[in-house]
Amino acid sequence: MNLNITIWSLFLLIGTIQALILCFIFLTQKKGNRKANLIFSSLLLIFAIILFDHSLRLSQLYKFFPQGLYISDSIWYLIAPLLWIYLKIRLGNNKFRLIETLHFVPFLYFFYTYRGMLFLNSKYKAAILESYVMHGSVHNFLIKVFILIMMIQMLIYLIICFNFIYKYEKRFKDFFSSNQADLLTTLKRIFLFFTLYFIFEFAFSTYRNFANIQNRFIENWSLVMWTLFILILSYTIVKSPKLIFESIAEPKRRKQKYEGLDFFEIEKELLSYIETSKPFLDNNLTLPQLAKSIKLTPHQLSFALNTHLKTTFYDFVNTYRVKYAAQLLESGEHLKLSIFGVAQVSGFKSKASFYSFFKKQFNTTPSKFIEKL
Structure with a gap:
C-alpha cells in the first residue's frame, strides 16, 4: 500500500x-x-x-x-x-x-x-x-x-x-x-x-x-x-x-456628577504630578491609581481627560512614556539597555505598543531616531 x-x-x-x-x-x-x-x-x-x-x-x-x-x-x-x-x-x-x-x-x-x-x-x-x-x-x-x-x-x-x-x-x-x-x-x-x-x-x-x-x-x-x-x-x-x-477584568463604573469641577485646576495639578513624580514609569499604572494620587475619582479623571484634554488615559500616559524614552535614547541609554530595555524602563510592557507610540509621536522608528542623533 x-x-x-x-x-x-x-x-x-x-x-x-x-x-x-x-x-x-x-x-x-x-x-x-x-x-x-x-x-x-x-x-x-x-x-x-x-x-x-x-x-x-x-x-x-x-x-x-x-x-x-x-x-x-x-x-x-x-x-x-x-x-x-x-x-x-x-x-x-x-x-x-x-x-x-x-x-x-x-x-x-x-x-x-x-x-x-x-x-x-x-x-x-x-x-x-x-x-x-x-x-x-x-x-x-x-x-x-x-x-x-x-x-x-x-x-x-x-x-x-x-x-x-x-x-x-x-x-x-x-x-x-x-x-x-x-x-x-x-x-x-x-x-x-x-x-x-x-x-x-x-x-x-x-x-x-x-x-x-x-x-x-x-x-x-x-x-x-x-x-x-x-x-x-x-x-x-x-x-x-x-x-x-490572564483575565481581562471588567472595571466597575458608576454614574458621577461633574458639576463644580475646575478642569483647568485639575489639568494643572495632573501635569505637575506627572512631571514631578513620573508615575507613568510604572508599567502597571491604572487610571484609578493616578486619580487617587491627585484626589479624584477614576470617573472624574477620565471625564477630564476625555472632555478637557481631548485624550484618553492610555494615550495620555503612553505619550509621556515615549517622550521619556526619547530622552533616554538621546543620552545613550540604549547602549547599556537595548532599545526595548529603554522602553521597559520608560513604562512600556509591550514592544509593539512602544514602537507604535514612538512612531506616532516622532514620525519615525526608534532605530532611525538614534541614527539622526
Whole structure:
C-alpha cells in the first residue's frame, strides 16, 4: 500500500500534534479564566481534528484509517459559536443562558443531515474520496450550499465579535493598565486571524464550488494557515503566557456628577504630578491609581481627560512614556539597555505598543531616531 507523504501532509500532522498539546495546556491551565480556557481548548481540539482529517486525505494515510475520513466536515459549524462564547467569557461575561444553545442549531442540523456520510462504511468513504463523488449531483450541490452557509455564518459571527470588542474597548479603555491593554490587543489579533482567514476561504471556496475549479495549491495553503496560527500561538504562550491566560477584568463604573469641577485646576495639578513624580514609569499604572494620587475619582479623571484634554488615559500616559524614552535614547541609554530595555524602563510592557507610540509621536522608528542623533 503506497503512501504519499508530502511536505503539506507532514506540516498538517505537525499542526495536529501541536494543537493537541495546546488543547491539553489550556484544559489543565489553572490561571486566568477557567471557563474561557475550556472553550479555547475545545476550539483547539476542533482544529486538531480538521488538520488530522485533511492530512489523512493528502498523505493517503486514510487507507489505514478510512473511518477517520470526513469526521471534520460537520464540526466547522462549531467554530463560530465557540469563538463568540469564548470572547464573551474572556471579557468577563461568565453567564451562559439556555437560549444561547441556539448557537449550535446549524451544527446539529448539518450533523443530522450529514450523518449518513459520517457513519458510512470505511470502504465506501475511501471510494468516495478517490472518485470525488458524493452520492450524486444533488447531494453534491447541497454540500456546496452547506459550505457557503457555514462561511457566511462565520463572517457574521466575526463581525459581531469585533463590534463587541470595539464597544468594550471604547467603554473601558481608560480604566486599563498597559498590561490589560496588551491582553486586549492579543485578543484582537486572534480574531483578526480568523477574519482574514475566513474572508479568503469564503472567496476561494465559493469560486471553487460553484465554478467547479480545483486548485490544490490554494487548498493546501488554506489548511497550512491553521498550523501556522497554532505554532504562533504556541510561541506566544512560551514567551508571554500572561497574554493568553490572564483575565481581562471588567472595571466597575458608576454614574458621577461633574458639576463644580475646575478642569483647568485639575489639568494643572495632573501635569505637575506627572512631571514631578513620573508615575507613568510604572508599567502597571491604572487610571484609578493616578486619580487617587491627585484626589479624584477614576470617573472624574477620565471625564477630564476625555472632555478637557481631548485624550484618553492610555494615550495620555503612553505619550509621556515615549517622550521619556526619547530622552533616554538621546543620552545613550540604549547602549547599556537595548532599545526595548529603554522602553521597559520608560513604562512600556509591550514592544509593539512602544514602537507604535514612538512612531506616532516622532514620525519615525526608534532605530532611525538614534541614527539622526
